[in-house]
Structure formats: C-alpha cells, structure tokens
Amino acid sequence: MEHPNLEGLSLNEEEEGFRFEFDEEEDEQVDLRWCLVGRFICERAIHFNSMKIRMADLWKPLRGVTIKETKTGKFLCHFAHPIDMEEVLNGGPWTFDNNMLILEQVQLGMQIEQIPLYYVNMWVRIHDLPMRLMKERVGTSLANYIGSFVEYDKNNNFTFWREYMRIRVRIDVRLPLKKYSKVMNKEGKWCTVKFKYEKLGIFCFVCGVMGHAENKCEVRFSMEQDDGTRGWSADLRADPRSRGGRPASRWLREEGGGPVKQSGGDVAGHSNS
Template sequence: MGFIYGLVAKVLTPQEVNRDAFIKNFSSLWKCKEDVSIKEIAQNRFWVRFVCDRDRCQVLDTEPWAYRRSLVLLAETPDDGSIHVVPLRYGTFWVQLHGIPGFCMTVAVAQAVGAIFGEVLWVDNRDGDDCVGRFIRIRAYFDVDLPLIYRTLVTLPDIGEKLIEFKYEYLPEYCFACGRLGHSTQVCVRAYEEVHVHNGICMIGSRYQPARKTYQDFGSLVPPRLYHIPAVAPIYHQVMGHSTRSTVAVKS
C-alpha cells in the first residue's frame, strides 16, 4: 500500500524551521492510524503523504496547527502534482464572536457576521439553530495575507448597529503593529519605524473546551487582559477576494 493521499504544508514564519524537528513532531502529533511520510521540498514547506484518506481528512478537520507558535498552512495536493507551486495563503481558525445579543445568537447570524472574516466552515451550535452561550463560536477559512479583524459594526434586525468583536482561539505568532500573522511585532517595527502599535492581547480568545474532545489542542494560550486596546477598523475589509463593508446588514 503506497502513500497516495497528500497535502502540502507551510510554516508561516520568516525564520527557517528545523526540518528534522518538524517532521518528528508532526509525525507523532497527528496520531495517524496508518503511516505518514513528511519530506521537506523547500524552506519551511513540506510534502505530507498518507496511506489512507481518513488520516488526511482528520488532519484537515482538526486545523489550525502550529509549530513553535507559527501557524502551519495546509493545502491539498493538486491533480497535476505540482507540489512546489501550490499557493499557501489560507488558514483555518476558531473565532469567537462577542457582542451579539442573546436572541440574535443563531446560525444564520453567525454565518452572516463570520463572512466578514472569511468563509464560515462550521458554527458551534448544540440546540438546532440556536447558539447558546456568552459568544458564538465559528470555524472559518481566511486569507493570512490580510490583517486580522478585531471588531466591526453590524446592523441587526430590530436592534440596529452593534459593535461585534472577533477573538481568536490559540492565536499563534502575530504582529500587533500591522495586524498580520507570520512575523513578530519587533520585526515589523524595525522594518517600519513609523508604524503605531495599536492591536493588543485582547484579540486572543479564552480557552474553550467543547462538550466532546474532538479537536487537538496545541501551542500556548495567553489569557485576555482586562483593558481594551483599539485596533485597525478599516471602512472596507478585503475578505477572500471580495470587498465587504465594515457595517453589514444582517437579515433575520
């Protein structure tokens, strides 16, 4: 039986990662039922092959993954086998939507608000269309080349405008200066000395434990602070190739 199912992985960091350490860590961390083969094909880029498709799907379904606080991007191997040029610019995150009134905490509202951030893959609801709790939790697919969104205005039915905050679970290496993943604030400030640091630790969501243990925990988590630090709030958010206004009308 050969390795017929594949993924391409990329560690999102400007620093060169230790190839052998990455291969050893993820060969065991992914807990595949069958054998897995990981080979470096370029700096910080790896070709991951699986014997069975179930293991490959499990790795994708339990994203995000991180290596030493750097986000690991994954993409399926193209049919033509061109693994060296596979574009790797989209990642998956668990995002908490804070500030939505209780009677508006539905799957439809979660999908509409989450679309500002990226493509909503799943809404964590346990009672039909209702999302019960202090916040709505979504799993979303987004463009890592764009700044993370901290907050935005939405127009809710029978309420009007509400300020919604996005908090990210297990936030990896993140720049507080430009709002992007993949490099530290210190590196960004050295390169662009006039950039004002305006994002803060409040973008990190608190640790969340689902009712059933189905997702692999990874990395470290810094709990949110009590103070409030403003962040970038552009008039337009560029999400998945489409321009979306920061004030979004949500239908009931």
C-alpha cells in the same frame, strides 16, 4: 561542413509540446489524494527533524505519515489512510513553536510548488452578539466579513445562554486579522461584536498580520516615529476550550439532564492532582 536546411522552419516550433498518457497503476503507488503540502508562516527556518516528530505526535495518525521537506521550504505529508489526512485537515490550525502551519490537499495534475499556501481555516468566536442574532445565517455573514465561511458550530448551542458564537473561517494570512464588527440589534441600535481566534499563533500587534512579531514588522520600520500605539493585542487570542472535569454538585443538572461538570479550580480541602 554541411549546414542544416532551415527552409520552412517555424519560429514557433519550440512552443510545441508533448502529450503523454498517465499510468493509472503508477498513480496508485503514490496516491496524491492522501497528501498534504504545507508551510509555516514565520520569518525563520524551521528545524525539520524536530518539527516532523512533533507534528506526528500531535496528529497521531493511526496508519502513519511520512513528512518530507522540499527545496523551497515546503513540506509534503503523505498519509497511509485518508481518514488520518481528513482528521488533520479538520483538526487545524496546527502550530510548531507558535508558528502556524498552512496545509492544503494536493490535487492531481498540480505541481507541489504551484499550490498557493496563503489560507488557513480557523475557529473564530463571536463575543457580545445579541442573543436573538445567535443564528447560523448571522454567523455566515460575519464569517464572510472575516474571510470565507466554512462551518457553523451547532454543537455550541448546548445551553440557553451562550457566551459566544463559534464559526470556522477560511482566512488569508496576508491580510490583517479582523478585530470586530458592528451589528444592529432588535431595537435598531448598533452594537460592537468582538472576534477571538482559537489556536492563534504569532501575529503582529502593529499591522495585525500573522507570521511575525512587531520587531520584524515592515510597517513599524517604515514609521518616522513609533509612539507605541498598537492597533492589535493579545485580546484576539481565544482562551483554550474547557474539556470538562469532575461534577460540581450531584444536585445540579445541565439542560439535558446530566450532572454539571466543574471545569477546573481547587475545591476547599482538595487539590487538582
């Protein structure tokens, strides 16, 4: 039996690779620019069929969406139109059974399994902020303390007195949620501002991390003795935003001149139905 001639064989030859030309027409058939990859932050398996029906009902994409599950438990959402995809990205965060969904846009040239899914954009309300500090530059600084600044809600400036500032923040789900910060007022005194998170899913009252409750918390299991003290609470959840209602009085006016809307509650002699 003849043996192959191994003279001149380089041990590094196996490291060499191939470079191929990509077919543009093939890319057009499945446009990855209109795809989102996602995963849920949770400790249990997600019922795929129930989830995809629920998410499609929440998103209501005009041109439709296809949702597939990968072998590693991630989900690939292919939209038929970019407007539908953008509305889903901008309308988040989204939850299923109170489990938060992380979504990222698929970039050309990246493998789906290589896309890091550790960040979620959330609206955060800043409470107890001095009125003179209700400014975008202040919101940007506070957002970068919570995570990374994404957007300042200028539409929240609709009245001469605001209950809170509203900022959109990119948050690392592996880190504990920030609860508060201190700011100095005009008189040179420190005051505490509190953070409340909109559409906040399951999170742990022991470690402050999203994705699990305290009964599944590694920090709690590592304690020698649990005295019941908790550093986080449900106070971090923001109340659902009011979507308006019937006029409270035809004599009362908003600053812009329109009638004041009654957000809810019963009026004497009438029901909400």
